[in-house]
Amino acid sequence: xxxxFAAAQLDCKNDLxxxxxxxxxxTFRVTFKFMNTRAEKPQRNSMAKVSRRDAIKTLGxxxxxxxxxxxxxAAQEHATAPPARTPSGGSGAAPGAAAGSPPTxxxxxxxxxxxxxxxxxxxxxxxxxxxxxxxxxxxxxYIDKQLGGAWGAGERLxxxxxxxxxxxxxxxxxxxTPAELFKKAIGAINKEFAASGTPFAKMSPDQQDGYLRxxxxxxxxxxxxxxxxFFAHLWGSTLEGFFADPVYGGNRDMISWRMIGFxxxxxxxxxxxxxxxxxxxxAPMSLAQDAHGHVHPNPNVPADLPPNNQ
Amino acid sequence: xxxxxKPVDAVTIGVGLTGSMAGLELTGAGLTVxxxxxxxxxxxxxxxxxxxxxxxxRFSIRKAMMQDNVKVAVTFRxxxxxxxxxxxxxxxxxxxxxxxxxxxxxxxxxFRAQVADFIxxxxxxxxxxxxxxxxxGPDLTIQDWGVTYDELEPHYDRFEYLIGVSGTAGNxxxxxxxxxxxxxxxxxRDYPNPAQKEPYFGAIFRKGAESLGYHPYTQPSSNLSRPYxxxxxxxxxxxxxxxxxxxxxxxxxxxxxxxxxxxPILLKNPxxxxxxxxxxxxxxxxxxGKKATGVTYVDAAxxxxxxxxxxxxxxxxxxNNVRTLLLSKIGKPYDPKxxxxxxxxxxxxxxxxxxxxxxxxxxxxxxxxxxxxxxTMIDDFSGDNFDHKDLGFIGGAYVGTIxxxxxxxxxxxxxxxTPRWGLEWKKAVARHYNHTIVITQLGTSQSCRANYLxxxxxxxxxxxxxLLRMTFDFPDNDIRMAQYISDKGEAIARAMGGKTIVRVAxxxxxxxxxxxxxxxxxxxxxxxxxxxxVVNRYLQCWDxxxxxxxxxxxxPQNITYNxxxxxxxxxxxxxxxxxxxxxxxxxxxx
Numbered sequence: 002x003x004x005x006f007a008a009a010q011l012d013c014k015n016d017l018x019x020x021x022x023x024x025x026x027x028t029f030r031v032t033f034k035f036m037n038t039r040a041e042k043p044q045r046n047s048m049a050k051v052s053r054r055d056a057i058k059t060l061g062x063x064x065x066x067x068x069x070x071x072x073x074x075a076a077q078e079h080a081t082a083p084p085a086r087t088p089s090g091g092s093g094a095a096p097g098a099a100a101g102s103p104p105t106x107x108x109x110x111x112x113x114x115x116x117x118x119x120x121x122x123x124x125x126x127x128x129x130x131x132x133x134x135x136x137x138x139x140x141x142x143y144i145d146k147q148l149g150g151a152w153g154a155g156e157r158l159x160x161x162x163x164x165x166x167x168x169x170x171x172x173x174x175x176x177x178t179p180a181e182l183f184k185k186a187i188g189a190i191n192k193e194f195a196a197s198g199t200p201f202a203k204m205s206p207d208q209q210d211g212y213l214r215x216x217x218x219x220x221x222x223x224x225x226x227x228x229x230x231f232f233a234h235l236w237g238s239t240l241e242g243f244f245a246d247p248v249y250g251g252n253r254d255m256i257s258w259r260m261i262g263f264x265x266x267x268x269x270x271x272x273x274x275x276x277x278x279x280x281x282x283x284a285p286m287s288l289a290q291d292a293h294g295h296v297h298p299n300p301n302v303p304a305d306l307p308p309n310n311q
Numbered sequence: 312x313x314x315x316x317k318p319v320d321a322v323t324i325g326v327g328l329t330g331s332m333a334g335l336e337l338t339g340a341g342l343t344v345x346x347x348x349x350x351x352x353x354x355x356x357x358x359x360x361x362x363x364x365x366x367x368x369r370f371s372i373r374k375a376m377m378q379d380n381v382k383v384a385v386t387f388r389x390x391x392x393x394x395x396x397x398x399x400x401x402x403x404x405x406x407x408x409x410x411x412x413x414x415x416x417x418x419x420x421x422f423r424a425q426v427a428d429f430i431x432x433x434x435x436x437x438x439x440x441x442x443x444x445x446x447x448g449p450d451l452t453i454q455d456w457g458v459t460y461d462e463l464e465p466h467y468d469r470f471e472y473l474i475g476v477s478g479t480a481g482n483x484x485x486x487x488x489x490x491x492x493x494x495x496x497x498x499x500r501d502y503p504n505p506a507q508k509e510p511y512f513g514a515i516f517r518k519g520a521e522s523l524g525y526h527p528y529t530q531p532s533s534n535l536s537r538p539y540x541x542x543x544x545x546x547x548x549x550x551x552x553x554x555x556x557x558x559x560x561x562x563x564x565x566x567x568x569x570x571x572x573x574x575p576i577l578l579k580n581p582x583x584x585x586x587x588x589x590x591x592x593x594x595x596x597x598x599x600g601k602k603a604t605g606v607t608y609v610d611a612a613x614x615x616x617x618x619x620x621x622x623x624x625x626x627x628x629x630x631n632n633v634r635t636l637l638l639s640k641i642g643k644p645y646d647p648k649x650x651x652x653x654x655x656x657x658x659x660x661x662x663x664x665x666x667x668x669x670x671x672x673x674x675x676x677x678x679x680x681x682x683x684x685x686x687t688m689i690d691d692f693s694g695d696n697f698d699h700k701d702l703g704f705i706g707g708a709y710v711g712t713i714x715x716x717x718x719x720x721x722x723x724x725x726x727x728x729t730p731r732w733g734l735e736w737k738k739a740v741a742r743h744y745n746h747t748i749v750i751t752q753l754g755t756s757q758s759c760r761a762n763y764l765x766x767x768x769x770x771x772x773x774x775x776x777x778l779l780r781m782t783f784d785f786p787d788n789d790i791r792m793a794q795y796i797s798d799k800g801e802a803i804a805r806a807m808g809g810k811t812i813v814r815v816a817x818x819x820x821x822x823x824x825x826x827x828x829x830x831x832x833x834x835x836x837x838x839x840x841x842x843x844x845v846v847n848r849y850l851q852c853w854d855x856x857x858x859x860x861x862x863x864x865x866x867p868q869n870i871t872y873n874x875x876x877x878x879x880x881x882x883x884x885x886x887x888x889x890x891x892x893x894x895x896x897x898x899x900x901x
Binding site for chain 2: 129132152157159167168236240260263264266267269273274
């Protein structure tokens with residue numbers, strides 16, 4: 002089965018890189034180089050059709066038998082055993098972040114805002130018995146970096162007035178940039194809870210869910226931001242941070258991609274697309290991963306690539 | 312104060328598909344041509360390379376390839392009694408920006424229109440009568456194009472060979488061929504390349520559609536099935552189904568675009584000069600108002616220039632063609648109250664819908680293995696391919712599985728009853744991601760009296776000029792059409808073995824917050840009557856004969872299909888008329 006073998010080869014290359022300690026591009030590159038020099042392993046052929054859980058085990062086995070650093074295996078294990086969540090102490094470190102991954106250094110949120118974001122995204126996409134959630138994926142870090150950058154400042158947002166409320170079909174019509182919108186809304190929420198004595202982050206999960214549902218349902222004013230608008234931004238950013246490429250600081254260890262089976266930035270399925278129903282257990286690939294020009298690793302693609310591409 | 316530059320023979324406003332074609336054809340005819348592109352220069356190497364091109368957040372979500380709406384947005388309202396407000400973020404439609412225009416980030420779905428599409432009013436009057444049309448909607452302003460399919464056929468053919476369309480012919484010179492689309496308008500010869508491979512979702516759709524007696528076929532694609540050298544000698548490659556096509560540029564030289572099919576030749580021609588970062592402020596007219604003297608533009612550094620030219624071709628995205636005409640005061644603006652005027656009249660869109668089919672967990676769809684146009688579909692309900700006599704609407708839609716990607720920020724389907732977030736949502740995403748098929752329906756949009764484009768009275772662009780104002784909602788006719796087709800999609804979904812089926816058909820009001828289609832059409836429509844068209848059948852402005860408006864703005868109403876191939880054919884048609892008729896004797900061609 003030459004075609005399956007070709008797929009398996011790709012699996013191997015990418016599986017191993019997924020075991021990198023973190024997605025810090027520098028670390029990643031070092032890991033990737035190391036992985037790439039490995040001799041062929043017998044596990045390769047078994048990768049094409051095994052289940053994802055088995056693939057994780059196989060990866061662990063491969064690492065053990067070759068004496069690879071085990072950080073990657075540790076990261077993988079969070080898939081089956083989510084770490085306990087710990088309440089934020091306002092230290093700026095993400096609670097419940099995957100062991101071995103660096104704590105979030107907040108550049109945009111202050112500690113009180115960070116505490117709210119961490120607690121909220123933990124409820125929006127919680128960890129379960131198999132897969133980590135938004136916290137494990139580093140979603141608060143993703144949101145923090147987006148809001149602190151061009152997106153937060155209103156990139157690709159037409160910002161001229163006059164400002165007036167529109168119909169739902171006219172879309173977003175508030176004068177706030179995303180950064181302003183999050184600051185205002187979270188500030189209003191934290192003020193509300195400060196008055197009641199228990200911050201959002203210290204409430205029970207059920208209470209937190211109830212409050213988030215209230216925000217989502219709308220009708221609540223958060224210092225000029227309708228709560229449903231804030232919720233939509235919060236949820237949209239959480240989704241992005243969970244599913245976007247890890248280079249943006251979320252989706253740590255490509256946790257969401259492994260959960261659903263999305264191969265990521267991988268570039269070619271020419272030989273697989275007509276193998277209908279094939280189970281792809283290839284570990285996903287991040288943008289950061291391919292720093293060596295290995296864009297078209299499949300020699301069977303009938304493409305005469307220009308020199309720059311090879 | 313504008314710096315006056317050396318006159319040239321022709322200038323194109325925009326260097327996307329139509330601007331590149333115009334540059335190539337007119338320099339070929341010996342003219343000196345300047346292409347003014349508001350965006351950046353960019354090419355396959357180094358700008359579109361992997362892995363960075365496979366970035367869902369940057370390209371799909373942040374829309375990196377689209378018109379800079381911080382500088383130029385569009386205002387919108389559903390009806391003329393509302394106040395239009397700016398579309399502050401692109402969602403519903405995505406005009407491209409930069410060298411190559413929207414023809415860089417398109418999906419490559421490459422359909423010809425049908426014979427009846429070009430004689431739309433005549434055809435429907437003959438088949439159903441005026442009374443029927445009145446019942447469909449008394450305000451419909453559908454009309455004939457002024458050009459026929461037979462006249463355009465050689466230009467469709469030429470354009471298909473230019474960009475290397477991959478497909479299976481269904482009708483060559485009237486002979487219906489197995490494997491192709493039996494509803495296809497007759498073509499003079501086969502596609503330049505065979506159809507792309509069929510992904511699993513297409514095979515499942517094919518089986519379901521066949522079981523109901525429909526006629527599934529592999530959609531024609533400008534993502535090539537094999538390496539190809541186009542008639543200009545430019546080499547293209549085979550598509551590898553990377554799943555990053557629409558909203559992205561192709562890294563492989565495998566998608567037909569100006570960069571892969573025209574520009575390598577054009578940019579070497581000493582008679583051609585490309586100027587990027589140049590925003591055209593207006594077309595200048597002489598004192599009679601009947602002759603253009605050139606254009607005034609601002610470069611990226613803010614310097615203003617006057618570029619004199621004998622011939623001005625508006626080659627922007629359709630909405631921007633209309634805005635350029637309005638800002639230059641060419642043609643009479645349309646007034647919906649009186650029904651008089653033409654510029655902005657007959658703006659149409661595309662009526663979409665679909666069906667989400669949740670399959671058994673044992674069926675791995677692998678949605679990420681796809682090209683932008685590797686779908687399988689039926690034309691049984693496209694255009695007027697079915698009898699409308701008892702249906703109370705005109706028009707139709709194609710139905711097919713045209714899944715183009717499995718990029719998870721955009722694609723993470725969950726069945727009805729799933730909470731919108733939280734643990735159960737997450738589990739449902741994991742359960743259904745690889746076991747869900749989406750059936751797309753894409754269909755006609757009838758022009759009508761109330762839908763139009765004009766200049767906004769309030770909101771301005773970065774240069775202080777009024778934004779374009781869009782007034783649009785789906786006519787009742789189109790809602791009835793979409794619902795009818797949706798029933799068909801639902802039946803196919805059942806035949807495909809869907810466990811849970813969700814139907815998504817167009818509803819009113821039209822909303823700008825959900826992506827639907829970038830096939831904005833009309834507003835500077837073609838025709839044979841200056842009272843109901845801005846340009847004649849050669850896309851030449853009635854009022855200013857040395858100005859041509861190329862592209863989708865010329866469509867009098869929108870067809871069933873993705874419109875790029877028809878834009879290419881119309882552009883060749885107009886450029887042939889310019890070369891063979893206009894240059895010999897400049898003046899009105901019709």
